[in-house]
Amino acid sequence: MPNEWPTVHYKEEGMREGMQIEDANIGVDDKVELLDMLSETGLQSIVVGSFVSPRWTPQMERIDEIVTKFTPKAGVTYTALALNARGVERARAYSPPLTIERDAYPRLSCHLCDVFARRNTNRSQMQEMERWPEIIAQAQEMGITEAGIGCNASWGSNFLGEFPVDSLMTLFEYQYGLWEEAGIGVRSCSMGDPMSHCTPAKVEESIVRVKERWPEINHFRLHLHNGRNMAIASAYAAMRVLGPEDTLELDGTIGGFGGCPYCGNGRATGMAPTEDLLHMMEDMGIPTGVDIDKLVDCVWAAERIIGRELYGHVSKAGPRPRASAGNLYDINMPFVETLEQATHFKKGEQMYEGGLYPYREPVTSPYRDRVDQGLPAFGTGADEFPWNQDWLPKAES
Amino acid sequence: MPNEWPTVHYKEEGMREGMQIEDANIGVDDKVELLDMLSETGLQSIVVGSFVSPRWTPQMERIDEIVTKFTPKAGVTYTALALNARGVERARAYSPPLTIERDAYPRLSCHLCDVFARRNTNRSQMQEMERWPEIIAQAQEMGITEAGIGCNASWGSNFLGEFPVDSLMTLFEYQYGLWEEAGIGVRSCSMGDPMSHCTPAKVEESIVRVKERWPEINHFRLHLHNGRNMAIASAYAAMRVLGPEDTLELDGTIGGFGGCPYCGNGRATGMAPTEDLLHMMEDMGIPTGVDIDKLVDCVWAAERIIGRELYGHVSKAGPRPRASAGNLYDINMPFVETLEQATHFKKGEQMYEGGLYPYREPVTSPYRDRVDQGLPAFGTGADEFPWNQDWLPKAES
Incomplete structure (x- = not known):
């Protein structure tokens, strides 16, 4: 069963999603140290924080100092969240080293949850939708031929309950139709989940239905929160139904911390722990380029800085030992x-x-002897399996 | 995409897998209280502990008191782990209320990891295999027509590294062949993972290959540990490739605690948190009969008893709120x-x-008004979607 997985682009959100829900008094030096450690892990895309109002997000009040003091690493893309023109302007002052993040596609998007849109962004869902004609007009003016559709709070809300995938698809149909009328093709689909209502079954169903309906869509973005422990399973479910022709953008945080004060779950929200998710991907044969050991250093540093244990597991049990890694x-x-x-x-x-x-008596095993000699524990053919092997001492019954 | 899931039988292992790696001084009264709380959740199968040597597992030294003092609930199956004849004899003294656990199928099984077999059970893999002829002979004598195959440490080991699914399949081929020679059919396949080397991709591949090779196997058992945070995703991957003709036996623990002192990860091992896994299943339409709220009570009680926060998420963020549950x-x-x-x-x-x-101003939303009236947030047809609805106030641009 040779699996052919999609190309996965992973974005580390700990400095933004994580730190925004932690103590506002965490020092700049601690944050800079952690950010610099993250830069050395091999992660290719790191969000450094956000340029937002310090009144409501005091955790990001000193973002200017952080972007001034950290040590950018060549080859790493650093971005910052900005929710409005003022934020983008502030971020631009630090570019480079920051890359001003732009969606690869002009995108029609809104929250399926009107309540969360109002609580988190102070806009109604209808106000979000009313921006769409302008987005389409700009895309047409710029001669853009490929665009995106998208949704946030895609599968449910703490304030409105479950959203069936049918509702999500109805929204996507509408967005797709608007692009189609404008003569612009759709290549990308983004699904966010700020309130942790994802499940692997729903994520899988959503992606399968989008791909069946519009086979030309080969770019997906998933921003999954983990308040109900479904983010890793959902990410797997997505990889499972995407193929090598597809690209998947995924977000998560070291240790799995993160959340916002608007969703109602606070620090219990979280995201997929980066170290666990990337360790899974490596095992599946999806290259990440990330050093898990250094990532664990980052988790431990984050735990020291924020003063409590985080949610990830690989930082506690360590990665799966491998003979090839010399860490049995x-x-x-x-x-x-x-x-x-x-x-x-x-x-x-x-x-x-x-x-x-x-x-x-000390434990001994002929299998470990083989492995220590660089041989596989088991031969590859049925005949070579241990029961017939000369090297295997038979038990004394 | 209507999914048809397997029948899932879930076994709560917290009192055994969880408590065996915690402080041996946790009191009997605390354990009895927790066990009695678990009985009230709707869980149908609960492991109460183990009858093992108190020398190596002092956490289970007072198991006799626990099984004497707890309040059995009608309809719940209570079992206890016993690793040898002496343990079974001890357990039998408390049956009822205990059910002496018997595998539904006579089974050929061994550890793929010889080292873990020796460390955990003081037997080599070859000694495990040498018991197989006796198991087959007994099955023949009893006129049994359906049997099982099985493996522990199915996907890898902390002491030998990764085991390719090819090795697992070679073992299963051999076991299947032995049953076939004896004229006994194989209906069940068990895969254990004491050292947390499961990944969803490997579990899925293993089940798919077993089913393709032997379509008559329709009963699967998975005992997955969670030291690398892969147990829930792996359980989902298994449900994903099984169908309504299949039965899946799954184990986990409230809060996700658990482990053994032999694997090298101790309390960092864990299992799938029951509350998170069952909450996922309910969302998928797999009935569990379990009250998640009462399960969260159990997790909180367990955390109080063992003195630290456990790994599960639903106990921290709460279940996904639903209008129908009145908990938005x-x-x-x-x-x-x-x-x-x-x-x-x-x-x-x-x-x-x-x-x-x-x-x-206070947040208001016409969607929440609808939901509070018992209506769905969105209509079901494209025409009914909000943008055309009279009830939806248009934004003031």
């Missing part, structure tokens, strides 16, 4: 019980020293 | 930022009282 565990390690002992995957065997050792 | 959030709620404020979904609006309120 000692087969004679003693009991490992606590979370502190579990950090041996980075901090070394002294973390579990003194743990209970329950074996009378 | 107040559209004029103030900022919700902290995890404590986020508990308003159970504890009420006093949790966020005094939070910043950023709106000059």
Whole structure:
């Protein structure tokens, strides 16, 4: 079952989505240190923060200092969120190193949840829709031939409940029709989920229906929140139904922190933990170029800075050990019980020293001997499977 | 895209998988209280603990007191893990209320990881395999016509690294062949993952290949650990490729705690958080019969008992609000930022009282008015979509 996955572009949102819901008093130096660490992981796209009103988002009040002090890394795209012209203007003063983020496609988008649109952006859904004719007119003037459709709060809302995928598709039909009337093709579809109502089944159904309806759409964006622990499964479900002809833009945060004060879940909102999601992708054969070990350093730094444990798992158990990575565990390690002992995957065997050792004789295994010699644990053919192998000592019954 | 899902049987493992890696001094009364709370959630299958050596698992030393003191609920199946004849004998003394757990099928199974087999069960893989002829002979004597195949550490090991699905399939081919020689059909396939090496792609590939190879296998068991945050996505991937003719047995723990001292990850191991997984299933239309609110009570009780926050998310953000459940959030709620404020979904609006309120005028929305009247937020047809609706006030541009 050789899977052919889409091209995935991953954007690290911890400095923005994460920090915006944490203590406003976290220092600039701490944030700059974390941002500089993120730059060294291999991540290609990092959001550094947002240029928004310090009155409602005091966590971003000192964003100017951060973008002045951090050390940009060549090859990394740094962006900042700006919600209005004033914000874009502020960001532009720091470009470079910032890249002024522009959607690759002019896009018609709105929130399916009118309440969240009003709470978060102070605009109604209808006001969002009323901007569409202008967006279309501008695209026509610029001679643009490919555009996007999009939705936020795509699958449900804490204030209005569930939105069936039928509603999402009706919205997309309408948006598509507007582009079609303007003689502009649609290539991209964006789905956001600020209130953590995604499920893998709904994300999968949405993408499958969009692709069936408009096969020319081969660019997808997913911004999934994780308040109900569905972001990783939903991201997988999306990769599962996209193919090598497709591009998927995905967002997440180291440790899985994040949220906004408007959705009603605060710090319980979160996003997919970057380290867990990228580690999954690597295992699937989707290259990320990211050093998971350095990413774990970033998670630990973030936890120290914000003062509590974050949601990700790979930062606690470590990545899946691999012979090729030289990080298989000692087969004679003693009991490992606590979370502190579990950090041996980075901090070394002294973390579990003194743990209970329950074996009378040291554990040995001919399989580990093979692996230590650079051989696979099992041969590749049925005949080579262990039961017939000379190297395998038969048990004494 | 109407999905037809398998029948899912869910087993709550918190009292066993969870408690076995926690402090051995947690009191019997606390455990009994938690077990009794679990009984009231609607869960149909609960593991109460294990009858194992108190020398190596002091957390289960007082299991006899627990099974004596807890209040069995009619209709709930209570089981206990026993790893040998002595353990089964001890458990039998409490049956009823305990059900002595028996695999529905005689099964050939072993660990793909010889090292973990030795560390965890003090037997080599070859010793596990050497029991197979006896299992087959017993099945023949009993006239059994349907049997199972199975594997533990199916996708990888902390001590040997990754196991390709090819290796798993080679093992299954061998097991299947042994049953076939004995004239016994195979209907069930079990895959365990004690060291958290599952990924959704590997689980999906494994199930698809088993089903393609042996279409008569329609019963699957998955025991997935979550040290790398892949258990929920993997469970979804399994449901995704199984159909209504299939049965899937799944295990997990409230809050997602769990692990063993032998795998090297200790408390960082975990399983899929029951509350998150079952909440997903309900959304997919797979009935669970479980009251998520009561399940969250159990998670909070478990967190109090073990003294730290657990891994699940629904216990922090609450379930996805639904109009039908009467739990939509107040559209004029103030900022919700902290995890404590986020508990308003159970504890009420006093949790966020005094939070910043950023709106000059109270937020109103014609959509919420509709929902409060029992109408769907959106009509079902394209014509009924909001932009043409009389009830929708047009924005003042």
